[in-house]
Amino acid sequence: MQTYKPIIGITMGDAAGVGPEIILKSFEHKVVHETSRSFVIGDASILERAKKFTGSTKAIRRIKHPREAQFDPAVIDCLDLALLPDTLPIGEVSAEAGNAAFQYLAKAIALANDKEIDAICTAPLNKEALQKGGHLYPGHTEILAELTGTTDYSMMLSAPNLKVIHVTTHVGIIDAINMITPERVLHVIHLAHETLTKAGIASPKIAVCGINPHAGENGLFGYGEEAEKIVPAVEKAQAEGIDVQGPLPADTLFFRTVRGDFDIVVAMYHDQGHGPVKVLGLESGVNITVGLPIIRTSVDHGTAFDIAGTGKADEKSLVEALRQAVELAPKK
Template identity: 40%
Template sequence: MSTASPASTKRIPRLAVTVGDVAGVGPELALRCTMLSEITDRCQPILVGPADVVRRIGDLLELPVPEVARDWADVEVSDRPMIWPVGDLDAGAVAAGRPDAATGAASLSSVQWAIDAAIDDRVAGIVTGPIQKEAWHQAGCPFPGHTELLADRTGVTDFRMMLTSPQISCVLVTIHEAIADVPKLIRTSSIVEAARLGHAAVSRRLGRPARVTVLGLNPHAGEGGLFSHGEEERLIQPAVDQLSREGIPVTGPLPPDTAFTPRQRDVTDVYVCMYHDQGLIPLKALAFDEAVNVTLGLPIVRTSVDHGTALDLAWTGRASHHSMQAAIEMAIDLAAN
């Protein structure tokens, strides 16, 4: 493989777009995005995954399939979408809607390749397609998802998952954790760090200080300890006080059941949520096809779709590409800043 020049010397940024688990909708979404001038006029998407399976899906759905790169020189001399083959799969053995250890290993390898390419500055950022977490587990991966793998591979400890859209943005204090484990994992310092990262990211996008709303953990934000073990008083309020001392416009802790009303959304730019579903249920209800997953705190740009593999829609041509398109467009914007 030839030595690549830095991604920043390209006329347009080069992005690694992993196709996700090929038993799901990821390959179709990636292929559809390579057909959009809104994408190809602004970046060179490199689809990363099992090339033979991607070609099979493209032929099945009558979608144009980019050329498969033979070596990195093929990529460097072109601004056209291309496929970088990763993952040794028998295309005929893969079935729509049936992920397994082999498809999981292929999608894991694709993400690992994309991360390394971004670290080496061969690409300006990565966009990840939807994976099947059970398939990663079957393939022997010790990480529950993209976010934890990204943090480990880039060597960071202060990182957060943020889902963002024009309507609503949510940054998570804990990510893929069982509900029973959440209270013991919350720390004042982790709330403060999540708020700082979310505030900084959204402020850059808005061009002004982002307004932060911090949620309580319990019903009614604990109701003064009646419905809690004092998490709001012991852990969350001190974080809010610290953020206020730092000059961040912050409100909270608010009761989760009223924090997402239209009136509160009008005065909130980013929510700090204590656990996964606390933030992602309202976000997906309001902006399912428009939201983008951004990993904050990484030394590389990473965005992702806000949905899963949609196995019931795999290879049918009925899956919406809008979240993938939004993820690519946001990666382009982040890479430019």
């Protein structure tokens, strides 16, 4: 039975996208109030504007520090950075919104580093807008790593019956293959094992994808990447007592995992891991950065500029991200 409700800072992401709308919709779910003390880090004026699109009747209460939040179910507390006008164009890439998205996240990280909040849950940002705003990062994960001083981390995606952790993420495929080393693969296996063990799985079953079709077919495909880059890591992890298998062919591995053969898949590169998770439904996927000193979960979809301002955006991924933030947050 939950006795402590963790304090979770929800960053607004790119204010020109669907972030403000899915945040408002999420606060309509009783489970958010029953399991957490959540507040928004962003622009209160943008939330006020988004009420017109969602039909939300909740009052927006401006605060300057989490200690001022009242966590009243009828009110949404917003740590108001007041960076953007409510006339910000909707559904368009802008440097202003990109910079604001960075500032919201930086504020949340500072609060988490200072133990003022227990976890961060992020609405989506737009990578083009982020970089136009002067912040040259591929995405949330790399910002979190730099601002927490973390060098070894990984992205984990979670969907019903499927968890995937990545050896590489936001790099081109040729660069990804060059970045895969036995040391990096072993580290990600360790992260997968530690994360699931902390979540209550005593001996998680871990599967490791190959790089080439059919996991190289014993050298038939590729140039021996599996033998060079993956096999040594798997063998070392097995010697440590970790229940891990691989390299295994990616074309059947995700089906086997959804069926229940494994608890988590170690994917070698971005699309290898993201594609199967997103097939299961954008509305239910959650992005979790593991290896950080703080807890961060996120929706597993983008800013959806094409439907921003229409009220059509689905909040289920954010609600699930909040649920997992609660689950992973330090227990007090």
